[in-house]
Amino acid sequence: MSGNTVVENSPVVENEICVSIGADQDVVAARQKGRAMALDLGFSAGDSTLLATAISELARNIVSYAGRGEIVLRARKNSGRPSVTVIARDEGPGIASIEQALRDGYSTSGSLGLGLPGVRRLVDEFEITSEVGRGTTVTVRKWKG
Amino acid sequence: MEVPILKQGEILIATVQAALTDSDLLQLRRALVEKVAKARARAIIIDLTAMDVMDSFASRTMREVAHMIRLRGAETVIVGIQPDVAFAMVQLGLSMGGVTTALDLEEGLEYLHRKFRTIV
Numbered sequence: 001m002s003g004n005t006v007v008e009n010s011p012v013v014e015n016e017i018c019v020s021i022g023a024d025q026d027v028v029a030a031r032q033k034g035r036a037m038a039l040d041l042g043f044s045a046g047d048s049t050l051l052a053t054a055i056s057e058l059a060r061n062i063v064s065y066a067g068r069g070e071i072v073l074r075a076r077k078n079s080g081r082p083s084v085t086v087i088a089r090d091e092g093p094g095i096a097s098i099e100q101a102l103r104d105g106y107s108t109s110g111s112l113g114l115g116l117p118g119v120r121r122l123v124d125e126f127e128i129t130s131e132v133g134r135g136t137t138v139t140v141r142k143w144k145g
Numbered sequence: 146m147e148v149p150i151l152k153q154g155e156i157l158i159a160t161v162q163a164a165l166t167d168s169d170l171l172q173l174r175r176a177l178v179e180k181v182a183k184a185r186a187r188a189i190i191i192d193l194t195a196m197d198v199m200d201s202f203a204s205r206t207m208r209e210v211a212h213m214i215r216l217r218g219a220e221t222v223i224v225g226i227q228p229d230v231a232f233a234m235v236q237l238g239l240s241m242g243g244v245t246t247a248l249d250l251e252e253g254l255e256y257l258h259r260k261f262r263t264i265v
Contacts, residue, residue, distance in 0.1 A: 024166040024167040027166065028164045028166050031164075031197070032164065032197065035197070045229050046228075046229045046232055046233075049197075049198065049227075049230060049232070049233050050229075050233050050236060052197060052198050052233075053198045053199075053233040053234075053236075053237060056198050056200040060167070060201075115201065117238070118201065118236070118238045118239070119237075121236050121237065122233065122236050
């Protein structure tokens with residue numbers, strides 16, 4: 001199951017960073033690296049903050065639900081319009097109902113449950129794949145405005 | 146990253162100086178709730194000017210601080226949330242609930258001074 005599809009059309013990878021996520025300081029490191037990458041590509045301060053906020057939520061989900069995982073940040077200048085792609089990957093318990101997880105107000109960890117629907121509003125493209133017992137991968141992309 | 150908490154009269158001022166991790170936020174919450182009683186403060190101001198991101202955890206922790214401080218008989222004013230950060234918070238669906246906010250430290254202090262003068 002997936003949300004909006006993130007299309008991979010022969011990308012020109014300019015720069016890729018992998019941040020391993022296992023503790024709460026990694027959440028801050030990942031979002032700061034993502035912001036720096038966006039600013040490097042000429043993103044506005046506002047869009048860079050939106051991206052950094054999305055990364056913060058995705059990285060925290062990894063820490064709280066899976067314990068550990070990784071965040072890959074990919075900068076692209078695909079024939080003109082730059083973008084940052086964020087791949088948040090873990091081998092945690094997975095999500096039984098993605099549909100439910102994408103609904104505002106749903107949470108299994110006693111948190112506010114604003115995680116995924118909120119993240120979706122912060123970015124331009126959003127895709128999630130998950131398998132119970134195998135893990136979850138969330139891929140989001142933000143284009144330079 | 147410990148957040149320094151200064152006492153100015155009856156007000157405690159916590160100035161965040163860099164991005165905070167979740168455990169830093171929880172440590173700040175604990176420190177403020179303890180210090181507000183010890184210092185017999187009537188209000189606290191939390192200056193978030195240096196906060197790079199206010200995500201769901203940070204926002205929730207700030208609301209909890211304000212609630213706990215209220216239960217201890219004092220008031221909380223959150224100041225310094227940057228425009229980009231505020232925009233992202235709204236997009237994410239977060240709110241500060243009934244927590245008092247002000248533009249910056251100066252405005253926050255002025256608000257409290259005005260309020261205390263009218264009470265006394």
